[in-house]
Amino acid sequence: MTWLRDRLELILFVSSAVSLVAGGAAWLPGLVALAHGLWLAGTLLGLAFSIGWTVDAIRRHQPSVDVIALLALAGALWVGELFAGAMITVMLASGQLLEARAAARARRELSLLVERAPRTARRRVEGGVVEVPVDEVAKGDRIVVGTGEVVPVDGRLMSSGTLDEAALTGEPMPVERPVGDEVRSGVVNAGPPIDLTAIAVANESTYAAVVRLVEQAQASSAPFVRTADRFAAWFVPLTLLVAGVAWALSGDPVRAVAVLVVATPCPLLLAAPIAIMSGLARAARAGVVVKGGGALERLAAGRVMLFDKTGTLTHGQPTLADVITASDRVDADTMLRLAASLDQVSPHVLASSIVTGAARRGLPLAMPEDVHEEHGYGLRGQVGTQEVRVGKADWIVGDTQPAWVRQVRRRADLDGSLTVFVAIDGKPAGAMLFQDPIRSDAPRMVRALRGAGISRVVLVTGDRADIADTVGRIVGVDTVLADCDPADKLAAIRSEAALAPTIMVGDGVNDAPALAAAGVGVALAARGATASSEAADVVLTVDRLDALADAILIARRSKRIALQAVLTGMGLSLVAMVAAALGLLPPALGAVTQEIIDVLAIGIALRAVLPGKVHTIAMPSSDIAVAHELKIEHDAMLAVVEQIRAVADRLSTEDGDLVPAHTLFDRLERELLPHERADEALLVPLVDRALGRTDTTVALSRTHAEIEHQVSRLRRLLTDLDNDTVQPEDVVELRRLLYGLYAVLRLHNAQEEESAFSLVPAAAGRASNA
Structure with a gap:
């Protein structure tokens, strides 16, 4: 029965299509009775399913255009328009199949959470350690957790330990916990084996609570309402009114049937899913997997974007x-x-x-x-x-x-x-x-999101407030919510959702409840699947955040095209309904007219297949190769930048030793300046070509000039000091100059990471922090 239920739409489509085509094949050589029998079977099949869909919609108190199809099929049987009935069934079946495929999504949100949860624990007893089912652990038991193992229950440390708490806090840095600290279940022992005393049983521990939060968030998520059903609130009554008036004024029930035939909502059932499916395909080509048409529509509607910090706006690892x-x-x-x-x-x-x-x-x-x-x-x-x-x-x-x-x-x-x-x-x-460095493409991604229609950006993280505020300022968010556990994130989602449709972006187990509760949950899975990617509606399979802005643009364009196709199809259907009511379109001609309207609506919907505006920048392979070489040199300069600060730190006003400064200067002239000149000659034009304008690299060129200027000042100062007796104030001036050069280089390197290397596929790498 499960197999049949999962494939019901496909069976309906194949059966109806076979009856329609076979009937046509029988009608051509004159086997009219056989043709009518086959079309009758198709019409009855459609009628049976329409009754089921309509009853289900009534039971859910949800308006549905399926009632029009039901009346059209019944009317076609009544007046003997069997071909029209069979055609309506095929259209209904194809619409149901497309919608089912578009709305299909992975329902395994809890699978990875459950798989990751420990099944056993190692309990200390007299004479050694025994392995027991985790449900048998009682408060007060002494538990041993080996290196790399997940802590099975909440406990108190009997020995100091190094713990990876990313699963709960999202924070990638291992944490040193002293004896007596409380440890939550779900964290990983990143150091030597530790002993802890259980302070909660398994089903009362932290990790079990995370799983329950996901379940509750899923239960509170509103189901997606089809575009067709939203139109049904006014289209169904209007259709019945026109059909009733036509019958009443003419006294001919055929006119009412003709109205119902041309009102069959095939533009809704076909055109909209085609546009949405095209959007899903385009998003997938951009590296964004959207789990169904419902998620795509909600993505298009999103206005508030909430981000987890670790692994989303930052790289997620030390x-x-x-x-x-x-x-x-x-x-x-x-x-x-x-x-x-x-x-x-x-x-x-x-x-x-x-x-x-x-x-x-x-x-x-x-x-x-x-x-x-x-x-x-x-x-x-x-x-x-x-x-x-x-x-x-x-x-x-x-x-x-x-x-x-x-x-x-x-x-x-x-x-x-x-x-x-x-x-x-x-x-x-x-x-x-x-x-855990900020992703170099994060600030540009936030700007792109605002350009795509996101009006509010919120950073919600389990990290401490000072670090979160720093990330928020650099990236450019509107609000920062720090020190948040999974329940706090869930509360933040609900608070923001009360004001506008929400989109939540995260990549950890601790994000799963918020992803499930948000209007759209977005997970970053470029570095491997996580529980967050199972709980999310949208999964980024590329390690580029600007793909999310592209996905929003694609979603909004697809929804806009779907709406255009629907409005065009339904508008023409309204004209045809009036013509049928006036007796100008009999049912047979009405069926043909409706097919023409369907084709036109589908043609409009197919525009969604064509490329639209995106933020991702295409670069020729030659420019990518050059950028890769410059990025390698860029990373190699990290040691030079660190040496500047180290030399400045050790300058002493007492001994006046300038040998380290001269050694540093030689390295600046031999390594740093040639690299900066190569950046100006090669990287700046490369970025200009990629962005199609020259105003974006003015700041890069200015800092290149400033670096040259500061190194030139250092040359003059060292030359003067070589010719004179070094005084304490000379050392102070040299130290000031070195610290200034260090600050300029730090800012410049971050600037290059964000505005240049982040544009290059697979070249951005890790943030330099130089």
């Missing part, structure tokens, strides 16, 4: 942001190369970020030897002839904290960064800072 050296003994590149070489064999969550950071700078890595993990502290091993340690500050520098460590921690606290410290040959070498 990225190397800065390398700080403890002294001049080891430079930043050497320290990073040795740390990345050691971390090639580490399973730690930050190891891949360290290795990726070194690879982006083109540093050659060696395979480590004699590697040992110090649980809870870090990793040690031999890289070439040097002994390397990577891990926590206390393990690297000991209990006493020198000034550079305090500086690192202060910067990390201000920026919301994560730190990893490095020692080489038993001596502290420095530290690495990690951030």
Whole structure:
């Protein structure tokens, strides 16, 4: 029975089409009785289904144009217009089939949530550890959670631990939790095995609550009302009125039947789904999967856009942001190369970020030897002839904290960064800072969304307020809601939905309830499927946020074309209804006229297949190749920018040592300036060609000139200082100039990421944070 129910529309369409075509084939050689029998079967089939659809609409108190089809089929039987009846059945069946396919969507919102939920827990008992079903865990039980395992129930830590809480908060940075902290179910142990005491049973724990929120949000989502049904509120009464008046004035029931035949809502049942289906196809080609025509219409209607931060406006994983050296003994590149070489064999969550950071700078890595993990502290091993340690500050520098460590921690606290410290040959070498960088295309995407008709943009995140506010300012949102758990996000959706149709964008398990509750839920799944992509109505399969603005434009264009097709078809149907009421169109001719109207309406709807306006920028392959090369050079300049700040930090008014400054200046002239000149010669014209105008790159050219100017000033200052005795005020001026150059380069690099490299497919990569 389930198989039959799932394929009912297809069976109806095939059966009705066979009866119509077979009847026509029988009629051509003169087998009129057989033809009428086949058409009669098709008409009766349509009548049976129309009765069912109409009864269902009445039971749901929902207006429906299906009643017109019911009356038209009954009238065709009454006056013997069997061909017209069979044709109406085919049109109804094709409309139902198209609508069913357009509205079909994945109903597996809870599947990944349920699959991810732990089925068992490891409980400590006398003599060891036993594995038990998670439902058997009681409050007070002591649970062991291994590395990479999901915490099965809410608990209190008996030992410190490193936890990946992204599933609940969306925050990608692992969190260090001390003994006594409460841990929620659903988070992942990202460090050594931990012990915790259960403070809630499984069905009362946090992760179970997330699943229930998804269920409740789905239950509260209003069903999609067909375009045809919205027109039915006035079209059905009007049709019945015209048919009744025609019958009453003429005394001929055939006129009423003719009115019903030409009023059969095929433009609604065919033209609208064709336009919507065309929109779905165009969106898919843009890298956006829209799960059904209902979702496409709701996407077109959206006016308020809500974004999760992590993985949506940011990259969603820790990225190397800065390398700080403890002294001049080891430079930043050497320290990073040795740390990345050691971390090639580490399973730690930050190891891949360290290795990726070194690879982006083109540093050659060696395979480590004699590697040992110090649980809870870090990793040690031999890289070439040097002994390397990577891990926590206390393990690297000991209990006493020198000034550079305090500086690192202060910067990390201000920026919301994560730190990893490095020692080489038993001596502290420095530290690495990690951030979740803002996506370079996020600000441009928000501007594109406003151009596509979004009137309000809201950032709703589980992250802390200062970080969220920073992201909101850079990206350009209207409102920031921070420190939100899944329930808070759900409340925000409902609050905004009371004012205007909402669209929610997220990529984590914690976003699933909000995605299900929003008018349209949008998930980013370019880096793999998540529970959010199952709960969403729209899924971005490309790692480009501007595709969402394209999808909105496509949705609105498709809806507009569908409306044009419907209005044109129904308008002509109204004219035909008047003609039929006056006796100018008998049922047979009315059926032919209706077919002509249908073809015209479908032709209008097929315009949705043609390309329309989008925000995505097409670039020739030669320009893409050039941009890729410049991006590699751009990433390689990160170390130079960091060296500027490091040299400025260590300048002393006491000893006046200018050797590091001269070394830096040589590197600026040898590496940085040639790169900036290449950007001006190649990247600026490339962006101008891509955008079709030259005013957008004025700022880029201005900062290129400013960088040249600042380096020239540095040259003159160093030349003057070489010829004179270095005074404290000279060192202060040199430090001021270096910090100014550092600030200009940081802003310029972010500017290039946003306005240039974000335009290039597969070239934007990770934000530079330089």
